Amino acid sequence: MKIVIPVDNNSMDTTVCISFGRAPYFLIYETETEEKSFINNSAAASQGGAGIKAAQSIVDSGAEAIITPRCGENAAEVIKAAGIIMYRTINNSIQDNLQALKEGRLTLLDEIHAGFHQRGGNS
Amino acid sequence: MRIAVLSGKGGTGKTFISVNLAATAPASVYIDCDVEEPNGHLFYKPQNVVSERIAVKIPQVDSALCKGCRTCVNFCKFNALAYAVNKVIVFDEVCHSCGGCQLLCPQKAIAEKEKEIGRIERGLSGNVRVVTGMLNVGEASGVPVIKKLLHNSRLEKEDMIIDCPPGSACTVMESIKEADYCILVAEPTIFGVHNLNMVYELVKLFQKPFGVVLNKYLEEDNPAEVFCQKNQINILEKIPFDMELGTLNSNGQIAVRADSKYKSLFQDLWCTVRKEACDETASHT
């Protein structure tokens, strides 16, 4: 299964990024082969709708699951529409979360936050 | 004459100044462009209010026609569109109604539907025609409402006071575009200077004649005043800090209508602004 985690840097000793849409990178992890790769989150720099754009690139990556600490309403809508499962992170360590996934200890991320809509564009 | 009142952030006294200035003029139109939080009407309590709904056009995709080329998704710079499992998803609140996606769709799969984003209320309060723009909660941009508010401003015969949104975002630019003169409202703090600088940069960019009103003025070091002196900015008026004003404000009263002291203060400001604005027009023609 291909899973995605928002991360702070493009190396395996980095941490889980607290933001989903604004995460600088996404780790793509293949559970069967333990293959790892990183994609640049081009949405991180966008003015508005970053969550939607980030979700789009995850859908396009062919991921089947996401492990993230949080997710905005709009991004969640795209991810759900694509049938991708959303898990909640247990802490900010990538290894801990991958281990927890393996052991089936992750819970689904069900509470979705309303997101920080761009008010006025400059605030 | 169109006068825009600006401040770098909320709570500086922008609405206080606009409301009282418009109430001082013999006959005027007060236009509240602070569409996310319009407060002027709370003071004016206008009569005979007429409401007009403002709608924008949102794309509607016909999945039967869509071939999934994603031209629309890639084009939308606001990221209002996504494509998942053979379907385009439209995020209404993020869409800026630019119409681009509809234009570019090679399949002609995109139509438009109307969506209400806010309204404009018009009423009367003594010598002031009160026009208020109101944006529905959760909408991405107040620009369409402001455009509509100022659409026919060139045709107005009376003087217009435009109460701008706080800050210097695109809604503010839209609000001052048509202004003949700008009043910047500043607070006497270091933060106040930062906020003042933001709107100062903006009026310079738009090449608008302007002056500053120092609000909540105390007879002590005033960083905003120092900033004005350093940049050779004209100070139009100093409004002293006054506890009584707080009471008037929280009771929703208009100071110039309740207190003769404020009446003469704002009459002075009105004369100064008129003179400034006229001199500017004269020197530009």
Ligand code: SF4
């Ligand atoms: S541009 Fe038209 S055909 Fe292409 S994905 Fe968008 S709606 Fe579908």
Ligand code: SF4
């Ligand atoms: S109308 Fe413009 S902003 Fe709205 S979805 Fe289409 S391209 Fe994006």
